[in-house]
Amino acid sequence: xxxxxxxxxxxxxxxxxxxxxxxxxxxxxxxxxxxxxxxxxxxxxxxxxxxxxxxxxxxxxxxxxxxxxxxxxxxxxxxxxxxxxxxxxxxxxxxxxxxxxxxxxxxxxxxxxxxxxxxxxxxxxxxxxxxxxxxxxxxxxxxxxxxxxxxxxxxxxxxxxxxxxxxxxxxxxxxxxxxxxxxxxxxxxxxxxxxxxxxxxxxxxxxxxxxxxxxxxxxxxxxxxxxxxxxxxxxxxxxxxx
Amino acid sequence: xxxxxxxxxxxxxxxxxxxxxxxxxxxxxxxxxxxxxxxxxxxxxxxxxxxxxxxxxxxxxxxxxxxxxxxxxxxxxxxxxxxxxxxxxxxxxxxxxxxxxxxxxxxxxxxxxxxxxxxxxxxxxxxxxxxxxxxxxxxxxxxxxxxxxxxxxxxxxxxxxxxxxxxxxxxxxxxxxxxxxxxxxxxxxxxxxxxxxxxxxxxxxxxxxxxxxxxxxxxxxxxxxxxxxxxxxxxxxxxxxx
Amino acid sequence: xxxxxxxxxxxxxxxxxxxxxxxxxxxxxxxxxxxxxxxxxxxxxxxxxxxxxxxxxxxxxxxxxxxxxxxxxxxxxxxxxxxxxxxxxxxxxxxxxxxxxxxxxxxxxxxxxxxxxxxxxxxxxxxxxxxxxxxxxxxxxxxxxxxxxxxxxxxxxxxxxxxxxxxxxxxxxxxxxxxxxxxxxxxxxxxxxxxxxxxxxxxxxxxxxxxxxxxxxxxxxxxxxxxxxxxxxxxxxxxxxx
Amino acid sequence: xxxxxxxxxxxxxxxxxxxxxxxxxxxxxxxxxxxxxxxxxxxxxxxxxxxxxxxxxxxxxxxxxxxxxxxxxxxxxxxxxxxxxxxxxxxxxxxxxxxxxxxxxxxxxxxxxxxxxxxxxxxxxxxxxxxxxxxxxxxxxxxxxxxxxxxxxxxxxxxxxxxxxxxxxxxxxxxxxxxxxxxxxxxxxxxxxxxxxxxxxxxxxxxxxxxxxxxxxxxxxxxxxxxxxxxxxxxxxxxxxx
Numbered sequence: 014x015x016x017x018x019x020x021x022x023x024x025x026x027x028x029x030x031x032x033x034x035x036x037x038x039x040x041x042x043x044x045x046x047x048x049x050x051x052x053x054x055x056x057x058x059x060x061x062x063x064x065x066x067x068x069x070x071x072x073x074x075x076x077x078x079x080x081x082x083x084x085x086x087x088x089x090x091x092x093x094x095x096x097x098x099x100x101x102x103x104x105x106x107x108x109x110x111x112x113x114x115x116x117x118x119x120x121x122x123x124x125x126x127x128x129x130x131x132x133x134x135x136x137x138x139x140x141x142x143x144x145x146x147x148x149x150x151x152x153x154x155x156x157x158x159x160x161x162x163x164x165x166x167x168x169x170x171x172x173x174x175x176x177x178x179x180x181x182x183x184x185x186x187x188x189x190x191x192x193x194x195x196x197x198x199x200x201x202x203x204x205x206x207x208x209x210x211x212x213x214x215x216x217x218x219x220x221x222x223x224x225x226x227x228x229x230x231x232x233x234x235x236x237x238x239x240x241x242x243x244x245x246x247x248x249x250x251x252x253x254x255x
Numbered sequence: 256x257x258x259x260x261x262x263x264x265x266x267x268x269x270x271x272x273x274x275x276x277x278x279x280x281x282x283x284x285x286x287x288x289x290x291x292x293x294x295x296x297x298x299x300x301x302x303x304x305x306x307x308x309x310x311x312x313x314x315x316x317x318x319x320x321x322x323x324x325x326x327x328x329x330x331x332x333x334x335x336x337x338x339x340x341x342x343x344x345x346x347x348x349x350x351x352x353x354x355x356x357x358x359x360x361x362x363x364x365x366x367x368x369x370x371x372x373x374x375x376x377x378x379x380x381x382x383x384x385x386x387x388x389x390x391x392x393x394x395x396x397x398x399x400x401x402x403x404x405x406x407x408x409x410x411x412x413x414x415x416x417x418x419x420x421x422x423x424x425x426x427x428x429x430x431x432x433x434x435x436x437x438x439x440x441x442x443x444x445x446x447x448x449x450x451x452x453x454x455x456x457x458x459x460x461x462x463x464x465x466x467x468x469x470x471x472x473x474x475x476x477x478x479x480x481x482x483x484x485x486x487x488x489x490x491x492x493x494x495x496x497x
Numbered sequence: 498x499x500x501x502x503x504x505x506x507x508x509x510x511x512x513x514x515x516x517x518x519x520x521x522x523x524x525x526x527x528x529x530x531x532x533x534x535x536x537x538x539x540x541x542x543x544x545x546x547x548x549x550x551x552x553x554x555x556x557x558x559x560x561x562x563x564x565x566x567x568x569x570x571x572x573x574x575x576x577x578x579x580x581x582x583x584x585x586x587x588x589x590x591x592x593x594x595x596x597x598x599x600x601x602x603x604x605x606x607x608x609x610x611x612x613x614x615x616x617x618x619x620x621x622x623x624x625x626x627x628x629x630x631x632x633x634x635x636x637x638x639x640x641x642x643x644x645x646x647x648x649x650x651x652x653x654x655x656x657x658x659x660x661x662x663x664x665x666x667x668x669x670x671x672x673x674x675x676x677x678x679x680x681x682x683x684x685x686x687x688x689x690x691x692x693x694x695x696x697x698x699x700x701x702x703x704x705x706x707x708x709x710x711x712x713x714x715x716x717x718x719x720x721x722x723x724x725x726x727x728x729x730x731x732x733x734x735x736x737x738x739x
Numbered sequence: 740x741x742x743x744x745x746x747x748x749x750x751x752x753x754x755x756x757x758x759x760x761x762x763x764x765x766x767x768x769x770x771x772x773x774x775x776x777x778x779x780x781x782x783x784x785x786x787x788x789x790x791x792x793x794x795x796x797x798x799x800x801x802x803x804x805x806x807x808x809x810x811x812x813x814x815x816x817x818x819x820x821x822x823x824x825x826x827x828x829x830x831x832x833x834x835x836x837x838x839x840x841x842x843x844x845x846x847x848x849x850x851x852x853x854x855x856x857x858x859x860x861x862x863x864x865x866x867x868x869x870x871x872x873x874x875x876x877x878x879x880x881x882x883x884x885x886x887x888x889x890x891x892x893x894x895x896x897x898x899x900x901x902x903x904x905x906x907x908x909x910x911x912x913x914x915x916x917x918x919x920x921x922x923x924x925x926x927x928x929x930x931x932x933x934x935x936x937x938x939x940x941x942x943x944x945x946x947x948x949x950x951x952x953x954x955x956x957x958x959x960x961x962x963x964x965x966x967x968x969x970x971x972x973x974x975x976x977x978x979x980x981x
Contacts, residue, residue, distance in 0.1 A: 143432055143433075143434075145412075145413045145414070145433070145434050146413070146414060147413050147414060147415070147436065148419065149414055159414065170387075171387045171388075171389050171426065172387070172388060172389060172391055172401065173389070177390065177422065177423065180419065181419065181423070184413065184426060184434045184436075185434070186428060186429075186432060186433060186434045187428075190385055190428060191385075191387070191428060192385075192387050192426045192427070192428045192434050194389065194426075
C-alpha cells in the first residue's frame with residue numbers, strides 16, 4: 014500500500030494552442046488542469062504526455078511506468094500511431110488502468126478495447142448538464158453530491174454504441190432532451206477502464222471541484238492491481254486422467 | 256413453440272372506481288387497457304386479476320397456470336396478503352415471469368425479489384418524458400423508435416434503489432431535470448423480471464401504441480422457459496474420491 | 498413472427514479433408530453436422546459457407562441475408578481476409594447474431610468484437626467434460642438437463658481473457674482440474690454474440706443431442722431483432738434552450 | 740484515507756464448543772481465526788460478535804460503528820432474530836459492507852438481500868477444491884496465485900440460486916465433478932456484498948494464507964464508501980415546467 018499510483022495524463026494539446034477561447038480556459042492545456050487535481054493526492058505520482066511529443070510521449074518505458082493513463086483526445090484521433098495504440102492495448106490488458114475522457118469515446122484505443130463503433134448523438138449548444146449518481150456505493154462516487162451540475166456543456170446523447178458497462182455509475186441529463194451513460198466501468202484483461210463523459214474544450218469543466226473529485230476517484234479505482242500472473246500455455250492435468 | 260404464453264394481468268383496480276379522472280381514462284380499469292394489447296397476439300392467452308377478488312384473484316391454481324404476471328399497484332401495496340406474496344415469489348423463482356409496472360416498484364413482491372428499498376424521487380407535475388432505448392438489439396426494443404415520447408407523466412428520478420439490472424434497456428429523461436432507469440431486466444431463480452417505469456393512473460400512457468409494443472415484447476421476453484429441473488440435495492461424486 | 502430466421506453456418510472445413518480421424522467423425526464437415534440440427538427447425542432457413550470458397554462464402558450479399566452466423570475455425574484464423582472480418586464486424590454491430598464455437602475464441606472476428614486477447618489454457622487429453630447450467634431460466638437453457646456430459650473433449654481452462662459476459666449460462670468442469678466459462682452471452686451494437694466452448698474436431702461433440710439443442714436455442718436467442726433505427730448525427734434540442 | 744476500516748467478524752460459535760474436531764482446528768473459534776488475519780492490517784480496526792451474546796453481539800451501536808461485517812453461520816440461521824436481520828439489511832443498504840462466508844449462503848441476512856432461495860448442491864466428502872481466479876484485475880484478486888488449492892473441503896455445486904453477480908471473481912472446481920461460483924460481488928443500496936464459498940468447519944481453510952489474503956482484500960473492497968446522501972422525497976423541478 015506504500016507504493017504510489019503512477020498516473021500519466023495524455024492530451025492532444027492542439028485546441029489550446031490554436032483556439033483563443035480554449036486557451037483562455039486552459040492556458041497550460043487540459044492535461045495540466047487534470048494533472049493539477051491529481052497532484053494534490055499524496056499517494057499519486059503524476060506526469061503528462063501529449064500528441065506532438067516523440068511517440069506521443071508514450072514510449073514503452075513511460076507506459077511500463079504507468080498505473081493509470083488518462084486520455085483526452087478530440088480532433089486528431091487518426092494522428093495517433095497504430096504502434097502506440099497496440100502498445101496501450103497490451104498495457105491495459107496486462108493491468109494498466111485507462112480513464113477515457115469525453116471525446117476519447119472516438120479514440121483509437123477506446124474503440125479497440127470496446128469492439129464497437131462508440132458512436133453517439135451530439136450538439137454543441139451549451140446545454141445545462143446534470144450528472145446523476147446511480148451507484149452511490151461505488152468508490153468513484155466518494156464525496157460527491159447526488160448530481161453534479163454543469164452550467165454549460167456539449168451534449169452527448171444515447172444510443173451510445175458501447176458494450177453494456179460492468180458497472181454504470183453516472184447518467185447525464187441534458188436540458189435539450191437527451192440522456193447519456195456518463196460514467197462507465199469496465200474490466201478488460203487485467204486492466205480497468207472508466208469512461209467519463211464531460212469535458213468539452215470550450216467549457217471550464219475540468220475546473221469544477223466535483224469533476225476533480227471524480228478524476229481522483231477514478232484514478233484510484235482504475236489503478237493497477239497486483240493480481241495473479243496468468244499462464245496461457247498447454248497445461249498438465251492435476252493427476253493422470255487414466 | 257405451439258404452446259401459448261399464459262399471461263395474467265393484475266391491477267389494484269381502485270383508483271379507476273374512486274377517481275373520476277382515472278375512470279375517464281381507463282373506464283374498464285388499467286388491467287383491461289393492458290390486456291387489450293396483449294390479447295391481440297395470437298400466441299398469448301390473457302386473463303386478469305384484481306386486489307379485491309378472493310386471494311386477490313391469484314389462487315395457487317391461477318398462479319400455476321401463469322407464464323407471465325403483469326403487476327400494477329399503487330396505493331394499496333400493504334393490502335396484498337403475505338401469503339399471496341410468498342406464493343408469487345416462489346412462482347417467479349420457479350420460472351414465472353413478472354412485469355412490474357410503474358408504482359409496482361413499491362409492491363411487496365418486487366421489493367422482496369430485489370432485496371432493496373426500491374425508493375426513488377418523484378413529482379406529479381405532468382413532466383414531458385422521453386424514454387430512450389439504450390440497448391437496441393434487445394427483444395424488448397423490437398419495433399420501437401429511438402425514444403418513446405410521452406406528453407405528460409409522473410416523474411420518477413434517480414437514485415432508484417435497485418440492484419444493477421442484468422440488462423438496462425431504457426433510460427427516461429424528464430423535462431424537470433431528472434433521469435431514470437426505466438426498463439430493467441433481471442433473472443431471479445428460473446424466472447425473469449422486467450420493471451417498466453411509465454403508467455401513472457392520471458395519464459393515458461397505456462393507450463400509447465409504443466407503450467403497448469413494450470408490454471407485448473416484455474411478455475414474450477419474460478415468458479417461462481422450460482429449463483433444466485434443478486436438484487438441490489446432497490449429491491454423489493462422479494466417481495469415488497478415493 | 499412469420500419471417501424465418503436465416504442462419505449461415507461457417508466452417509474452415511480443412512481438418513475434415515486432411516485428417517482421417519476428423520473425416521470419420523464429420524464426413525460432410527463440421528458445418529454440415531451443425532446445419533443438420535438447425536435444418537430441423539421449421540422457422541429456420543439454413544445455408545453454409547467455408548473458408549476456401551470465394552470471399553470465404555461470405556459475400557456482402559450472403560451477409561446481408563444472414564440473421565445469425567455460426568463460426569467454427571481453428572487452424573487457419575489468419576487465412577480469413579481482413580475485408581471479410583470488417584464486413585462481419587459491421588454486420589454484427591448492425592444486428593446480425595454471431596455464435597462463436599470452440600476454437601473460434603481465437604478467430605479474428607471474435608477477438609475484434611471482444612477487444613481482448615481471448616487467450617486460455619488448453620489440453621488435448623480427452624478429459625471428461627461436464628457443462629453445468631448456471632442460468633436455468635435463460636432461453637439457451639431450454640430443454641436441457643442440469644449438466645451436459647461429454648465423455649471426451651479438449652480441455653479449455655480459465656483464466657479465459659474475455660470481457661465479463663452480459664450473461665453467463667454455462668460453466669464447464671474438466672476432470673483434469675480446470676473450469677471454464679463455457680456459455681457467454683454478449684450484446685455488441687445491435688447484435689448478439691454467444692460463445693459456446695465445446696466442439697473439438699477429434700470428438701463427436703456436434704452429434705450429441707444436448708449440444709444440438711444448445712445450437713438451436715442459441716440461434717433463436719441471437720437472431721436479429723428489428724430494433725430502432727439509430728441516428729448518430731448532430732441533433733436538435735427538443736425545444737429552444739433559451 | 741486516514742480513517743480506519745472498522746470490521747466486525749460475526750460467528751455462530753457453537754460448532755467449536757460442541758464438536759471436538761472443530762475445536763481442534765479452531766480452538767478460539769472461527770471468528771478469531773478470521774479476525775487474526777484482519778488484525779494484521781494497520782488500517783483495520785477489528786472486533787468480533789457471536790450468536791449467543793445479547794442481540795447476537797450486534798446492537799445498533801455496534802452496527803453503526805461497522806464498515807464491514809463478516810458473517811459465518813451454519814446450523815443456527817433460524818436462531819438469529821428478525822429484529823437484528825432488519826437492522827443489518829438497513830445497515831447494508833446504507834453502506835455497510837457484508838462478507839458472507841460459506842454456509843452463510845443460507846443465512847437470513849444473505850437470503851433477504853438476494854431475494855432468492857440461495858439453494859445449492861453439497862457433499863461432505865473431503866473433495867479437493869481449486870478456486871480459480873476468473874477476474875484477475877479485481878482488487879479481491881490482489882496477491883493471489885492463479886488458483887487457490889484446498890486439499891479437502893465440503894463441496895458446493897451449481898446451480899447456485901443467486902442473482903447473477905455484478906462481478907464474478909472466483910469459480911471453484913471440485914474433484915467429484917462440480918463447479919461453483921465461489922466469489923460473487925454485489926452492490927445493494929449503498930453497500931457492497933461479497934460471497935466467498937470455502938470455510939467448512941471441519942477443515943482448516945481459514946488457516947490457509949491465500950484464503951487469508953482473500954479475506955483482507957474483500958474487507959477493503961467492501962468497506963463503506965462516503966457516497967452522496969440520497970434524498971427520496973418529492974422533488975421540485977429544475978425550473979418551471981410552464
